[in-house]
Amino acid sequence: MVAEILTGTFTxxxxxxxxxxxxxxxxxxxxxxxxIAQEAGAVAVMALERVPADIRADGGVARMSDPSMIAEIxxxxxxxxxxxxxxxxxxxxxxxxxxxxxxVDESEVLTPADEMHxxxxxxxxxxxxxxxxxxxxxxxxxxxxxxxxxTKGEAGTGDVVEAVRHMRAVQDAIRKLRxxxxxxxxxxxxxxxxxxxxxxxxxxxxRLPVVNFAAGGVATPADAALMMQLxxxxxxxxxxxxxxxxxxxxxxxxxQAVTHYNDPHILADVxxxxxxxxxxxxxxxxxxxxxxxTRSI
Amino acid sequence: xxxSIGADATEVRLxxxxxxxxxLIIPGGESTTLSRLMSLYRLREPVADMAASGKAVWxxxxxxxxxxxEITEEDPxxxxxxxxxxxxxxxxxxxxxxxxxxxxxxxxPHSYHAIFIRAPVIMRVGKExxxxxxxxxxxxxxxxxxxxxxxxxHPELTADARMHRYFVAMAGGPAYDENxxxxxxxxxxxxxxxxx
Numbered sequence: 001m002v003a004e005i006l007t008g009t010f011t012x013x014x015x016x017x018x019x020x021x022x023x024x025x026x027x028x029x030x031x032x033x034x035x036i037a038q039e040a041g042a043v044a045v046m047a048l049e050r051v052p053a054d055i056r057a058d059g060g061v062a063r064m065s066d067p068s069m070i071a072e073i074x075x076x077x078x079x080x081x082x083x084x085x086x087x088x089x090x091x092x093x094x095x096x097x098x099x100x101x102x103x104v105d106e107s108e109v110l111t112p113a114d115e116m117h118x119x120x121x122x123x124x125x126x127x128x129x130x131x132x133x134x135x136x137x138x139x140x141x142x143x144x145x146x147x148x149x150x151t152k153g154e155a156g157t158g159d160v161v162e163a164v165r166h167m168r169a170v171q172d173a174i175r176k177l178r179x180x181x182x183x184x185x186x187x188x189x190x191x192x193x194x195x196x197x198x199x200x201x202x203x204x205x206x207r208l209p210v211v212n213f214a215a216g217g218v219a220t221p222a223d224a225a226l227m228m229q230l231x232x233x234x235x236x237x238x239x240x241x242x243x244x245x246x247x248x249x250x251x252x253x254x255x256q257a258v259t260h261y262n263d264p265h266i267l268a269d270v271x272x273x274x275x276x277x278x279x280x281x282x283x284x285x286x287x288x289x290x291x292x293x294t295r296s297i
Numbered sequence: 298x299x300x301s302i303g304a305d306a307t308e309v310r311l312x313x314x315x316x317x318x319x320x321l322i323i324p325g326g327e328s329t330t331l332s333r334l335m336s337l338y339r340l341r342e343p344v345a346d347m348a349a350s351g352k353a354v355w356x357x358x359x360x361x362x363x364x365x366x367e368i369t370e371e372d373p374x375x376x377x378x379x380x381x382x383x384x385x386x387x388x389x390x391x392x393x394x395x396x397x398x399x400x401x402x403x404x405x406p407h408s409y410h411a412i413f414i415r416a417p418v419i420m421r422v423g424k425e426x427x428x429x430x431x432x433x434x435x436x437x438x439x440x441x442x443x444x445x446x447x448x449x450x451h452p453e454l455t456a457d458a459r460m461h462r463y464f465v466a467m468a469g470g471p472a473y474d475e476n477x478x479x480x481x482x483x484x485x486x487x488x489x490x491x492x493x
Contacts, residue, residue: 006396015454016391016414019325019358041334043327078370079327080391080415102391102415125392259334260310 008125010147016080016103016127017148017211020044020234024224024255025213027051027238029069031076033247040251044080044103046236047073052109052156053239053278056290062110064092067099074100082129087296088114097126103148105129106141108295109155109238115296121145131215133166135173136192137297138208143198149208151232152293153216156239158280160217160226162293167214167230177203207231216293219244219278221257221271228261245275302458304465312343320353320468323360325414325451328385331359332373341376348378353444353468361447362417369420379445380423387418387436387449399450401430401439404459405475411438411450418449 006012023043028034029051037045049065050058064085074081080102085092087106092113096104106119108131121128122145131152132138138149151170153163173192177199180188185203189196201209214227215236224235235258241251253270260266283291299306299322309315321344323331335341348354348364356364356379365375365383375383388395394415398408409430419437422428430439438449446467452460457479466473 004397007393009396011412011454012394012396012414015412015451016394018454019327019414019451021326023327023330038329039333041330043330078372078385079329097392100390100392127391255330256334256337263310 010122010145013127013147014210017129020080020148020213021211022259023234024251024258025082025234025236026241026251027236028073028242031072033242034073034077034081036248037241037251038077038079040248041255042079042251043234044082045073045077046082046084046105046238047101048084051239051242052292053158053243054156055109056156056281056292062086064089064095064110067095070096070099070101084110085119086110087112088117088119090119093119093121093124093126093128097124101126103127103129105150106146107131108152108292112296118144118296121147129213131293132170133293133297134169135177135202135208136194138170138212139192139194139198139202142208142210143195146210148211148213150213150215150236153214153218154283154286155216155292156281157217157283157286158219158240158243158278159283160219160223161283163214163217163223163227164230166216166293167227167232170208170212171231174202174207178206217283218254219280221250221253221267221274224254225257225261225267228258234258240278243278245277250274250277298453298458298461299465302462302465304461304468304470309340310338312339315340315343315347318347318352319470320355320464321347322464323354323356323363324453325358325360328359328362329373331363332375335363345376345378348376348445351444353446353464354378355446355448355464355467357448357451357453358414358416361419361449364445364447366423367421368417379440379442379447380426381419381437381440381442381447382421383417384420385417386415388413388416391415397432399430399432399438401460402427403429403473404463405477407479409459410455410457411448411452412454413438413450414454416449419447 025044026037026042082103084105084107127147129148130141130146151166213234214232219240256270364379369384428437
């Protein structure tokens with residue numbers, strides 16, 4: 001039998017995200033942290049030089065991480081490894097693809113390289129995850145080829161308020177679609193700046209057409225379960241784990257909280273004795289220029 | 298998918314959830330995560346007992362890794378209920394994930410469009426194990442050992458319900474009909490992306 005072998009199709013790319021559903025993806029900056037994350041039950045790790053809390057503290061231009069650092073992390077774990085490129089920086093994305101990274105996060109946490117255009121992601125074999133604050137942003141990223149979406153939240157703060165705002169915005173907009181007559185759907189597509197076809201598909205499925213994780217501010221097992229109950233398919237935890245007092249225990253607890261997000265007894269159990277959470281910064285104390293979520297929308 | 302073909306389906310997260318089931322699917326995902334959570338919430342023994350008792354158990358991708366007798370790495374530790382040896386991530390990284398048409402024994406005359414995502418492959422097959430499908434290079438990707446079924450690919454990502462019908466029949470449901478229509482889940486038919 002001679003059968004055609006297809007790689008890099010949207011089914012294969014978005015299918016990988018389906019396999020991450022119900023899981024936790026953790027930011028790591030060293031191979032040692034990557035092993036701790038894998039041991040704690042992470043479904044994937046995000047390899048980067050600095051977690052968002054440090055990027056925030058350091059200021060300056062944040063770029064793709066050094067390839068040798070990403071390669072070391074790839075070699076140290078068997079779970080998938082993601083890495084970030086700057087918004088619109090398709091050459092950083094090409095480099096990450098060439099290195100065998102499993103997922104590219106076109107991320108507002110890094111300093112955008114293009115304020116008008118995102119990467120045209122359909123041309124890549126590697127799948128992309130992109131951030132969103134509302135349904136329009138999510139569907140625009142999917143049109144460009146994103147195979148997975150995450151709500152942005154406000155990375156590096158340890159404050160879950162923006163993650164909640166963005167997840168509610170997406171879910172509310174989808175609920176509204178479900179009762180919307182066709183003639184109003186046309187106007188909605190125009191207002192959201194998305195294609196009518198993609199909007200119709202979202203209405204029919206009653207959810208985003210790709211997996212949607214929560215991100216940006218999750219610091220505790222309760223935060224993670226909150227995002228799951230609000231409709232997230234899984235959770236990214238950035239600074240929340242390795243900026244806390246006991247990363248191994250906290251990581252493990254957050255994994256269990258995401259699996260058993262509807263069971264308050266288990267949530268109570270896993271929330272005990274985790275040591276100090278990351279200190280965090282209230283989003284309300286940030287100035288306009290410190291907000292990452294409003295970059296390139 | 299199971300509900301679309303008339304089966305009752307429920308999620309299993311704790312040992313209590315296994316009560317009253319006729320069959321169990323261990324899904325795709327990360328096998329290290331799956332293995333750790335199964336240990337922590339004491340699912341290993343009840344699932345192994347279920348397999349030993351003759352109830353239908355199907356592992357896809359990471360689930361297949363969990364059913365295996367041995368894997369080529371030390372981690373994760375499989376349940377060792379099926380007489381096969383399995384290699385994780387046998388095709389490389391995500392950029393090497395692929396789709397391919399397969400011939401699957403027992404499913405009827407049409408080929409089956411299989412989706413492999415960071416997929417494992419079967420390296421060794423025991424005497425009791427029936428190979429239902431193999432890649433052109435001969436490596437098995439779908440096998441059955443009496444009440445146990447394992448697939449390296451993800452039938453839940455396609456609109457084709459034949460593998461699910463085959464398993465429901467193993468679990469005591471309606472006999473598998475080789476002439477049943479190919480596509481039965483309107484929810485996922487012809488869409489840009491599919492949901493499990």
